[in-house]
Amino acid sequence: MRKTDTWQDNREIIAELKQKDSHFATIFDEHTQLDQQINQLEKDLVTHASRDEEIEKMKRRKLHLKDEIYKTIDKNKVKNSA
Template identity: 40%
Template structure:
């Protein structure tokens, strides 16, 4: 089974340069970016079967990841 990664640069390619710039200059953005990356990594590990959890837990992680992506997108749009 192929597990799709949801890196922010892949999800929002039009903001690739801005993502890099904000990661270097904006501590809040960098923290949210790290949180997003860590959640994405955890979701992938669960989907690959490396870790076993309940479906409810996996769904909650995916919702958190989406919420972080929305926050990051809002910052990118306003930057």
């Protein structure tokens, strides 16, 4: 997969995977929720060291999920083109 691929570039595969693969749907939803939570926490004007640590932990989890999501998308692109 190219680094420039985005959710938008893969929206059809994502929609299909969310319907037929419950694990994919779960990790995609968790990724989306983490993204929203991180954005909310980063907008909060009152920041604390503990919150920074929490945000970093969330970002690491989100990145791990993103990697897993793209691996699943890649596998399905190969299946669909074969």
